[in-house]
Amino acid sequence: MTALRIEIDHGLCGGASECVRAQPELFELNQEGRASLRRVPGDHERDACLAAAWACPTSAIRVFEGDEELDPYPG
Numbered sequence: 001m002t003a004l005r006i007e008i009d010h011g012l013c014g015g016a017s018e019c020v021r022a023q024p025e026l027f028e029l030n031q032e033g034r035a036s037l038r039r040v041p042g043d044h045e046r047d048a049c050l051a052a053a054w055a056c057p058t059s060a061i062r063v064f065e066g067d068e069e070l071d072p073y074p075g
């Protein structure tokens with residue numbers, strides 16, 4: 001399995017919390033009201049990471065599997 005990695009662009013994050021509502025085990029808001037990761041996602045949480053990226057209204061969340069960026073908007 002290739003490790004999952006999430007990047008959150010705090011310049012894009014508006015603090016709308018959709019990611020927190022969608023995946024509260026993975027995301028929280030920091031003291032500045034921006035999304036941050038609660039922990040490193042496990043390999044089995046690929047769908048959860050993509051669901052959070054999909055839910056973000058500003059596309060601030062990017063999901064990578066190794067060097068490959070995954071598309072949260074398939075089709």
Ligand code: SF4
Nearest residue numbers: 013014016017019056
């Ligand atoms: S859904 Fe997007 S804009 Fe909203 S808190 Fe999460 S990363 Fe930030």
